[in-house]
Amino acid sequence: MITAGVVGGSGYLGGELLRLLLGHPEVRVAAVVSTRLPGRRVDSTHPNLRGVTDLTFCREEALPELDVLLLAAPHRETMRILPRLAERAKVVIDLSGDFRLADPAVYERYYGVPHELPDLLGGFVPGYPELFRDALRAADRISVPGCMASAAVLALTPLTEAGLVEPDVEVDARTGSSGSGATAGPQNLHAERSGAMRIFATGGHRHEPEIAALCGVRPRLTATGVEAVRGVQVICRTALTRDVTEAEVRALYQNRYDREPFVRVVAHRRGLYRLPEPKILLGSNFCDVGFALDRDGGRLLAVAALDNLVKGGAGAAVQSMNVRMGLPERSGLGFPGLHPL
Structure with a gap:
């Protein structure tokens, strides 16, 4: 039996870690x-x-x-607490953005502060x-990537590994709203967020x-907050380095992910969910990926959806x-999502 600890357990990510680990x-x-909440019961914050x-x-x-040890502390805080906690466990898994990037200058540019542990x-x-x-x-040190990333x-990945994508990609x-965290500011009040599609x-x-x-690639990412609580959907607009057929692209995706337990290729011509849709993934560890090829074969939309908290x-x-x-890679992660929801 593996012993695990969660730091930052009162937030949304901390709650999801507990839900998964307690069922593992x-x-x-x-x-x-x-x-913030020492001494309080975990289920007072996470009623599920x-x-x-x-x-x-x-x-x-x-x-x-x-x-x-799983660290679900906020960005910029994990690098401050890691030195005093790292010796508590052989394996440390960080869910913040503090160790996702390799270059301290790039970290400072995107996170607004110098990195305190650049080495x-x-x-x-x-x-x-x-x-x-x-x-x-x-x-022994693992950094969980960002949800949209x-x-x-x-x-x-199936396209870039095949050399099919021109460098400039629009994402x-x-x-x-859960992507903003449990302590998000007034911009995420229900009265402000409900009904809105806010480009942030x-x-x-x-x-x-x-x-x-x-x-x-050189991605240019725009992000919009929608009324859903959970879920991420991305559309990557790409120019292709050569003409391809739909069958060729489908084969690239299927060959790349055929043996992956949590990635499914969803690119259908019929049905309500022809391309990846986050609604049917909520609570699950699946990422659905798909594509739509322009008629002239020179451009392609790569689409993916997942639950941002899972x-x-x-x-x-x-x-x-x-x-x-x-x-086993599926241990504790067997929930398939719900439909209808």
Whole structure:
């Protein structure tokens, strides 16, 4: 049995980590840290866990020795707490953006502050089992990618690996309100967000350098907040380096993801859900990817959808943990989503 601890357990990502870990057949959750709510029951903040756990939030100093420590603290905070917590566990999995980038100058540009542990940048294995499974098997430091970056990277990878994509790619992302976190500001009040489609990034989003590093393209990402609570959908508009047929593109996707447990190719000509749709993925660890080819064959839309809190966060962390600890990759991640919803 693996012992795990969660830091930042009162947030949305922390709650999803707990939901998944408490249902994991090979994991015992030993501690849940919250600097705001020490002493309170976990299920007072995460009511979906009522009857599932009697755990209470604790302070950092109460963390025992662990096999795996999962950090769900905010961006810019994880790099400050890591030095005092890293020795509590052999394996550390970070869900913030603090160790996703390799270059301190790029980090400062996109996160607005100098990195406090620049020597550690580049030392974390990205939490993409689909891209880094072999490296994850031996990784003691893992950085879970951003939700919109995950969707875009998984949508583009079959194309970029085949050399089909011109360097400049437009990424149009839509995301639900939970992506702003449990302590989001007044712009995310129901009265302000309901019915709105708010463009909150018109370029320079922090997920751009993640996509660039992993796909070798120059992405320009725009992001829009929609009325949904959960879910991310991205549309990547690409120019192709040569003409291709629909059958050729389909084969690229199917061959790339045929053996992946949590990536499905969805590009149908009929039905209500012909392309990836986040609504039917909520609560699941699946990322659906698909495509639509222009009639002239010179441009292509690569589409992906996922639950931002699961495959875009906590689920990716648990999947990476399973790979690292030699467990079946699907362990604790079997929920398939709901329909209708």
